[in-house]
Amino acid sequence: MIPYSTQTIDNDDLEAVRDVLTSGYLTCGPLIRDFEEQVAAYVGAKYAVGVNSCTSALHLCMCAIGLKKGDRVFVSAISFVASANCARYLDADVDFIDVDKNTGNLDVDCLENMLIEAKKQNRLPKAVVAVHMTGRPVDLERINRLKNEYGFYLIEDAAHALGAIYKGHKIGSCTYSDITVLSFHPVKIITTAEGGMCLTNNEKLYNTMRVLSSHGIEHDREKLFDKSMPNFYYEMQSLGFNYRLSDLQAALGITQLSKIEGFLFKRRELARDYHELLSDDKNLTLPVPDNDDNISSWHLYQVGIPFNKRDFVYNTLRSRGIGVQIHYLPIYRHPYYQSLKKYEPLAGAEYFFERTLSIPLYPKLKKLDMQMCAATLLGLIDEDR
Numbered sequence: 539m540i541p542y543s544t545q546t547i548d549n550d551d552l553e554a555v556r557d558v559l560t561s562g563y564l565t566c567g568p569l570i571r572d573f574e575e576q577v578a579a580y581v582g583a584k585y586a587v588g589v590n591s592c593t594s595a596l597h598l599c600m601c602a603i604g605l606k607k608g609d610r611v612f613v614s615a616i617s618f619v620a621s622a623n624c625a626r627y628l629d630a631d632v633d634f635i636d637v638d639k640n641t642g643n644l645d646v647d648c649l650e651n652m653l654i655e656a657k658k659q660n661r662l663p664k665a666v667v668a669v670h671m672t673g674r675p676v677d678l679e680r681i682n683r684l685k686n687e688y689g690f691y692l693i694e695d696a697a698h699a700l701g702a703i704y705k706g707h708k709i710g711s712c713t714y715s716d717i718t719v720l721s722f723h724p725v726k727i728i729t730t731a732e733g734g735m736c737l738t739n740n741e742k743l744y745n746t747m748r749v750l751s752s753h754g755i756e757h758d759r760e761k762l763f764d765k766s767m768p769n770f771y772y773e774m775q776s777l778g779f780n781y782r783l784s785d786l787q788a789a790l791g792i793t794q795l796s797k798i799e800g801f802l803f804k805r806r807e808l809a810r811d812y813h814e815l816l817s818d819d820k821n822l823t824l825p826v827p828d829n830d831d832n833i834s835s836w837h838l839y840q841v842g843i844p845f846n847k848r849d850f851v852y853n854t855l856r857s858r859g860i861g862v863q864i865h866y867l868p869i870y871r872h873p874y875y876q877s878l879k880k881y882e883p884l885a886g887a888e889y890f891f892e893r894t895l896s897i898p899l900y901p902k903l904k905k906l907d908m909q910m911c912a913a914t915l916l917g918l919i920d921e922d923r
């Protein structure tokens with residue numbers, strides 16, 4: 539089976555992990571800081587907190603902004619469930635923002651209408667979670683203007699988007715937002731097996747997330763409530779978690795990050811090749827190509843397929859060993875969310891969900907396999923059932 543995505547692991551990755559295994563630290567050692575600093579430098583953010591998943595990173599964001607029961611959070615309707623679950627961990631109410639029917643990115647007009655309505659009801663959201671779907675940046679400038687007008691925290695879910703560039707700023711630089719989160723799951727741009735990161739330019743949010751990622755324990759003598767205690771002393775100042783990244787994972791992250799430009803180059807090249815091979819077929823809707831202001835990391839290559847053919851194409855491609863996927867069921871459709879309240883279907887999200895298919899794209903996908911995927915897809919689209 540050709541998967542829709544998979545990791546790229548080379549000898550330098552193996553050596554780095556083996557070196558950690560024979561060193562003094564498997565976790566809580568020096569490599570975590572190194573990895574954090576390197577990712578922060580790469581994206582152009584001031585602060586980074588490495589954690590054991592993007593889901594943990596999202597949870598820490600919501601804790602750090604002080605989200606609580608009764609608060610509201612607006613989330614892109616098309617995303618992985620973790621983008622919304624983080625608000626539910628703190629018992630906040632989630633409402634979903636409809637998406638552009640072709641890109642799956644949140645529809646800023648829809649967000650603005652939700653904010654106007656929320657203001658009338660005096661129930662403005664505490665936070666908005668904006669997902670850079672497939673690695674294509676959302677319109678951060680416009681969302682930032684709404685943030686300034688309505689006063690919410692903007693969290694960028696950049697699980698797909700490490701390496702993407704918006705108006706000259708790398709995603710993760712937090713130029714327009716409060717916090718950006720990354721995922722290092724194997725299907726994402728770089729991997730640490732499981733892993734994630736919170737990026738921010740806000741020192742206070744950074745300190746809170748750092749402390750909460752390790753049980754809420756403060757070691758820094760400057761920040762202790764009781765400074766008169768002897769050296770062994772540390773304080774648990776708040777209720778935190780064990781969300782730490784290990785040195786094993788950080789070592790892998792460091793070698794992976796050193797190769798990111800090559801990974802991105804391959805993804806962009808394959809995306810251009812798909813575009814060339816598929817663009818003559820008028821039955822397919824292809825992703826918008828990059829432009830100077832908006833450069834995707836191409837985590838996914840998604841094609842829009844005529845409504846009545848999508849499931850047939852999905853099943854047939856999988857039966858022929860092409861591991862296509864559907865990203866995603868609108869989050870509000872999941873039984874858990876439906877059990878919370880009656881979420882009405884959103885037109886853009888439903889359209890996107892019913893027609894969109896992710897086809898294989900990852901750095902080591904061979905050109906011949908890519909061509910075979912494209913040809914098989916074209917054959918099915920134009921086949922009369």
Ligand SMILES: *Cc1c(COP(=O)(O)O)cnc(C)c1O
Pocket residue numbers: 590591592593594617618620621669695697698720721722723732733734
């Ligand atoms: C993968 C993903 C996550 C969760 O990442 P983990 O590291 O697996 O917790 C969150 N949001 C989006 C959009 C994702 O694709």
